[in-house]
Amino acid sequence: MKIAGKVVVLTGASEGIGLATARLFANLGARLALAARSAEKLNKLAAELPDAIALPTDMCDEQAVRQMIAQANDHYGRIDVLINNAGQGLHTPIADTDLGLYRAVFELNVVSVLNAMQAVIPIMRKQPEGGVIVNISSGTTRMTLPGVGPYASTKHALNAISLTARQELALERIRVCLVYPAITATGFHQHLANLQGQTQPGASTGWRPPGGGSGGIQIDTPEVVAETIREAVETEAAEVFAPGLKNRRPPA
Numbered sequence: 001m002k003i004a005g006k007v008v009v010l011t012g013a014s015e016g017i018g019l020a021t022a023r024l025f026a027n028l029g030a031r032l033a034l035a036a037r038s039a040e041k042l043n044k045l046a047a048e049l050p051d052a053i054a055l056p057t058d059m060c061d062e063q064a065v066r067q068m069i070a071q072a073n074d075h076y077g078r079i080d081v082l083i084n085n086a087g088q089g090l091h092t093p094i095a096d097t098d099l100g101l102y103r104a105v106f107e108l109n110v111v112s113v114l115n116a117m118q119a120v121i122p123i124m125r126k127q128p129e130g131g132v133i134v135n136i137s138s139g140t141t142r143m144t145l146p147g148v149g150p151y152a153s154t155k156h157a158l159n160a161i162s163l164t165a166r167q168e169l170a171l172e173r174i175r176v177c178l179v180y181p182a183i184t185a186t187g188f189h190q191h192l193a194n195l196q197g198q199t200q201p202g203a204s205t206g207w208r209p210p211g212g213g214s215g216g217i218q219i220d221t222p223e224v225v226a227e228t229i230r231e232a233v234e235t236e237a238a239e240v241f242a243p244g245l246k247n248r249r250p251p252a
Contacts, residue, residue, distance in 0.1 A: 001132050001175075001233055004029030007076040008233075009069065011059060011116065012086030014041035017136070017184060020222035021083065021229050026050060028230070033072035033079075035059070036086065059086045059112040060104075069119040078127055081233055082120045083134045084113040090150045097150045109154035114161060121174060130173025134232050135162045139182045139245045166238055175236040181225045182218060182244025218244035 008025055012018035014036035022032055022045060032052035034042050042054035053075055057068040073079050090097070090105045113135055124131030137159055140152035159178060166176035220242050232240040 001080065001129075001236060003081075003230065003233055005031070006080035007031045007033065007072070007078055008081040008083060009033045009035065009072050009079055009116075009120070010083045010085060011035045011057070012136075013045065014038045017181065017222045017225045017229075018085045019045065020226040021085065022049065022052070024223070024226040024230060026052065030081075031076055033068075033075065035068050059116075060107050062115055065112060065115050066119045069116060069123070073123050079120055079123050079131060080127075080129070081132045081134065082116060083136070083229060083233075084116055085136045085229075086112065087136065090154075091148050092150060093147055094149050102150050105151065106154050106157070109151075110157045110161070113158060117161075117165065117176075121169065124174050125172050127173075130175070132233055132236055133162075133165070133174065133176045134229060135176070135178055136229070137162070137178045137180050139180050139242070142180065142245060163238065177232040177237060178239045179225075179229050179232050180239065180241045180245055181228070182220050182242045184220050184222060184225055184242075184244075218246070220244040 003025060008030045010018060010022055010025070010032060013022045013034035018036065022034060026032060026049040030051075032046075032049060033055055034046055034052055035055045035057040036042055037056065037058055039054065039056035042056055046052040046054040053072070055068045055071055057064050059065055069079070087109045088105050090101055092098070117133055120131070120133065135158055138152065138155040140148050141155045141159055145152065162176050162178045169176060225242050228240055228242045231237075
């Protein structure tokens with residue numbers, strides 16, 4: 001799908017990968033509906049972009065998510081692309097994982113995405129061109145990393161939902177795609193559910209393998225991942241991998 005002129009709903013748009021994606025898609029001529037919890041950040045970003053609206057939304061609030069999708073559709077008259085980018089990490093050993101935190105992260109990373117998909121699918125079904133749904137997964141689902149299992153498991157669930165929905169919706173012209181970011185230079189680790197507002201060494205660059213350093217793994221910028229999301233929308237491929245995962249892609 002060509003991005004110019006298309007209506008794109010983007011969640012988690014206030015920072016990191018979402019912020020970079022909002023700016024890239026605006027430069028490509030998209031009309032944006034921006035969703036995140038921070039009204040202040042969203043309003044500032046929407047004011048900077050040529051055709052964007054801010055829709056502050058708690059993605060874990062089922063009704064609020066459906067209202068956000070409805071508002072975007074009411075404002076623009078259609079929704080061509082939904083990018084489910086909002087998410088949170090939970091990096092703890094399995095034996096030490098707090099079940100309450102796990103439920104909360106699963107709610108955001110999986111249930112809220114399913115909710116947004118269910119809200120946008122009836123809209124896309126009515127459109128001659130259908131639509132594209134891009135769900136942001138994680139490179140952690142392409143490997144086994146001790147200490148990251150709780151988070152990775154939520155993204156494994158998201159992968160299953162996305163790839164199944166792709167088959168279920170194909171005949172209705174709705175293309176569901178997965179994007180796999182690698183380690184990305186954002187504040188992701190500063191928002192881990194188990195840190196509860198604390199910070200840790202290396203927080204600005206994300207998870208690092210035991211022993212320090214990057215473990216030979218390439219670290220991507222948010223702008224690079226935004227380009228990967230662009231590739232997913234334009235090619236409508238089932239799975240698209242960020243450059244930092246070049247050695248983790250499945251064999252052709």
